[in-house]
Amino acid sequence: MKKLVGIAALFILMSPMAALAGEDPIKSAESAAFSSLASKATIMDWNDKVLRKGSNGWTCLPDRDTPGNDPWCVNDAWMNFLTAYKSKKNPSYTQVGVAYMLQGDTPVSNSDPFATKPTSDDDWVTGLGPHLMILVPDVATFSSYPTDHKNGGPWIMWGGTPYAHLMIPLGKVGK
């Protein structure tokens, strides 16, 4: 419970900090995808506050106060995932999820969804460029994909957990 409160506090702290940095959260959120999608999307901050109501079923969220630029544009299945993830509950989506992260991402563990500091070099994913992230209702159908994020193509992040998803780089991976 203490951890949950801590995470909630973190998310509450994050939006004023982003605002202090002078970043327009709507512009930041929209930059996660291309304008034909993002301009009609709902814009929401990380406290679930709607900053702009959209009309196309997509939701974009601004860069968080973490290293790297990591705005998201997601469909309903991914919103279900993110809501569950924030409270460490199992997601319950039943449709395919699509998320755009065209600005890249914050460094993250490839195996531990809740790692708070860098893990081993083989596991810690840094320098992520533009990518798509796909959810499927039955994560067992991911089994033919590699989990190695350095394989040069798509890979499974957080495999073997309820948060498994397919990462699809839209550019070169690594240096």
Ligand SMILES: [Cu+2]
């Ligand atoms: Cu991502």
